[in-house]
Amino acid sequence: MRATARVVAEANGRGGTRLTVLRGESPLLLRRTGPDGGAGLTVHLVGGAAGPLRGDDLSLRIEVDPAARLDIRSVAASLALPGPPGRPASRLRIEARVAAGATLRWLPEPLIAAAGCDHRAVTVVEAEAGATVVWRDDLVCGRHGEPCGQVRTDVLVRYAGATLYRHELAVGADAPGWSGPAVLGSSGTGGAYGSVLLAGPPVTATAAPAGPAASPAHGTAVIMDLAGPGRLATAVGADIRAVRAALDPLCERLGEPPEPQRDQAMATA
Amino acid sequence: MVQHPEAQAPGPATDAVRHSHGPGIAGQQPVVHAHGPDEVPHTHPDPAVDPHEPLLHGPRALRVGIGGPVGSGKTALVAALCRALGTRLRLAVVTNDIYTTEDADFLLRNGVLPAERIRAVETGCCPHTAIRDDISANLDAVEDLESSLGPLDLVLVESGGDNLTATFSKGLIDRQIFVVDVAGGDKVPRKGGPGVTTADLLVINKTDLAPLVGADLSVMDRDARARRGELPTVFLSLTQDRAATPVADWIRTLVAGSQHATTG
Amino acid sequence: MSLTTLLVLADGRLPAGGHAHSGGLEAAVSSGRVRGMADLDGFLQGRLATAGVVTASFAAAACADPQRWRDLDAGLDARTPSPALRKASRAQGRALMRAGRILWPVPALDRPAAQRIAPHHPVVLGAVAHGAGLVPRDAAVAAAYGTLTGPATAGVRLLGLDPFGAHALLAGLAGACDRIADEAAARAGDPVDTLPAAGAPLLDIGAEQHATWEVRLFAS
Incomplete structure (x- = not known):
């Protein structure tokens, strides 16, 4: 199955955000959910079919114009499944462009690598100087009690013309040592990984302490200052609950418009 | 080009x-x-x-290595030297404790040197490797001290506690002091080993304990002379001489000599 | 190329600071994730497939064209989210730069800028290999293998593991190192953004925790 989706957000001239393009096809369906309550618009990915399955080739393009604020979430976890044998790996390519003064928050539900899947997710984010990006990705290594399928994620985040963050993660039978003590430490079955990247002005404006986070149940997490203008929180756990316990509190208010009486979420984490 | x-x-x-x-x-x-x-x-x-x-620019400090077995009193000697020399000489210390910061913390707690004048080097479980076979981390520490503090007269490099065979590389230090203590037994000088035999100064420490452990200082003196020939040996009790006078004097002479050589 | 020159560069006894770095093993041992030989095997496999691949690729690229060192250095910054690991990489780069420039002419690193910044270890390794007359695949082999020897010997020191067993693990990974080096050499001229970026979350997390310890035996 091939599908493309595109969303373009721009400032509406009254301090809010409007969508000039919102287009998708199954299984990449996009729905605007709720009005602009002052913190920007929210669009949900609503799965239109099971998958991704082998052979799927999905492409999502996100554009956030100057001063616009857009959140993208998903209604449910996406489940990478085996699909017909012999087909090439399923692919999801996400390209995002975030203009100066704009905010994009990508806060989807986890990707689950079901046994036998072969999935590749490629993310390219290009943010102009002065843009704010919050980028969350969670990965669950197999459904309950089953071996993990093969998933490769490949993330490139560029900020102000320079590469800020470049990361690949491979899990499954073809990735040596992926479940071992250097990578995810999940001993073959189960295990979850999550990360949230924050790039842009809120990072430099927030005197948040980096370093190992308070240890969530059955997991371990850390907040790291990147070499460039950004910060990354990473969590590894025996299951997704441990990862969520570490990362959800960080994401709740990240990238929201600054309010003087509010602490930034990462500052209190 | x-x-x-x-x-x-x-x-x-x-x-x-x-x-x-x-x-x-x-x-x-x-x-x-x-x-x-x-x-x-x-x-x-x-x-x-x-x-x-x-990698080095300009005149550099005299570097003196201080080595010796575990518990022989190296860190206490370094503290005493800091007290004795720190007011007159521009001084810094690199420590090589097997546990990263223990010795540096001791120096800080005792208030003998401000934190910016002390660097701790991790040695990967091998203190002798860091001072002899792969001296790069120690050289980096010395150079960092010189670049952050400006010109120095003296850098003391304290080894982690090791054994009688651990000596400093000449690529790291100019002179080395080997510290043994009488509680280790009065046979130590006779046993020799590169530290006792070749160090530029041998310090036999904790002489106040000699009667308690039955160590004969004259035997140690005789054996040290036999092993070391013309190289000097001093006896020290830091409980009685908190300024480690004979060692501090030896270093003062060295610093004066090296500065004369640099400017002369 | 000279095989002996490669051995000199890749020798664990080269005085380039490596002995004080455990490649994340000290943190993995402390967290209880590595307790014995089987865990060490899994650790080494994961490290080789992540840090080993990235290190080999950047060493090969720097060897192919040492003048790219600044871009490659920035590429490693973007691939190393952990400040503790960036610091460890630059410390080892500095140490290798000191050793390498004494052993061979390394014009790319003679510049004051390189002296000041102390590039990441894989970049220095590639540039030094170039100066030594080696080819990108040599640099990649030394780099991939070098990511394993530190944790393997640290396992012997920290856990008292049988040194023959630990070295048997290294011997068993030789084929994987060779394949990684082949791939790294083939892609040595690729744009920096497309070079491998395999991450290891537990190495990042462990390195950050390790850096906060008051008592540690290894620098990383």
Whole structure:
């Protein structure tokens, strides 16, 4: 199955955000959910079919114009499944462009690598100087009690013309040592990984302490200052609950418009 | 742009261009320099300057290594030397404790040296490797101290507690002190080993304990002389001499000598 | 190329600071994730497939063209979210730069800028290999293998593991190192953004925790 989706957000001239393009096809369906309550618009990915399955080739393009604020979430976890044998790996390519003064928050539900899947997710984010990006990705290594399928994620985040963050993660039978003590430490079955990247002005404006986070149940997490203008929180756990316990509190208010009486979420984490 | 014959693949070109860039001390002697007839055209911005700039710039501090077995009193000696020398000399300390910061913390707690004058080096479970076989982390620490504090007169490099065979590389230090204590038994000097035999100064520490442990200082003195020939040995009790006077005096003489050599 | 020169560069006894780095093993041992030989095997496999691949690729790229060192250095910054690991990489780069420039001419690193910044270890390794007359695949082999020897010997020191067993693990990974080096050499001229970026979350997390310890035996 091939599908493309595109969303373009721009400032509406009254301090809010409007969508000039919102287009998708199954299984990449996009729905605007709720009005602009002052913190920007929210669009949900609503799965239109099971998958991704082998052979799927999905492409999502996100554009956030100057001063616009857009959140993208998903209604449910996406489940990478085996699909017909012999087909090439399923692919999801996400390209995002975030203009100066704009905010994009990508806060989807986890990707689950079901046994036998072969999935590749490629993310390219290009943010102009002065843009704010919050980028969350969670990965669950197999459904309950089953071996993990093969998933490769490949993330490139560029900020102000320079590469800020470049990361690949491979899990499954073809990735040596992926479940071992250097990578995810999940001993073959189960295990979850999550990360949230924050790039842009809120990072430099927030005197948040980096370093190992308070240890969530059955997991371990850390907040790291990147070499460039950004910060990354990473969590590894025996299951997704441990990862969520570490990362959800960080994401709740990240990238929201600054309010003087509010602490930034990462500052209190 | 300086062309290095060494940078090229071995071959005929190596014979055509033969340079000798002196010992690396600018302006000391003319550079021997023969140009072959069929060489690649090249220029030299300043033939007296070795293009391989040394990692160190300018005059450097005298570096004294302090080694010896575990518990012989190295850190206490370093603390005493800091108290005795720290007011007159521009001084810094590098520690090589097996546990990263223990010795540095001791120096800080005792208030003998401010934190910015102490660096701790991790040694990967091998304190002797860090002072002898792979001295790079210690050299980096010494250079960091010199670049952050400005010119120094003296850097003390304290080894982690090890054994009688652990000595400093001459690539790291100029002189070394080996510390043993009488509680380790009065046979230690007779046993020898590179530390006792070759150190520039042997310190026999904790002499106040000699009667308690039944150590005969005259035996230690005789054996040390036999092992060390003309090299000096001093006896020390830091409980009675908190300034480690004989060791501090030995270092003062060295510093004065090295500064005379640098400026003379 | 000279095989002996490669051995000199890749020798664990080269005085380039490596002995004080456990490649994340000290943190993995402390967290209880590595307790014995089987865990060490899994650790080494994961490290080789992540840090080993990235290190080999950047060493090969720097060897192919040492003048790219700044871009490659920035590429490693973007691939190393952990400040503790960036610091450890630059410390080892500095140490190798000191050793390498004494052993061979390394014009790319003679510049004051390189002296000041102390590039990441894989970049220095590639540039030094180039100066030593080696080819990108040599640099990649030394780099991939070098990511394993530190944790393997640290396992012997920290856990008292049988040194023959630990070295048997290294011997068993030789084929993987060779394949990684082949791939790294083939891609040595690729744009920096497309070079491998395999991450290891537990190495990042462990390195950050390790850096906060008051008592540690290894620098990383």
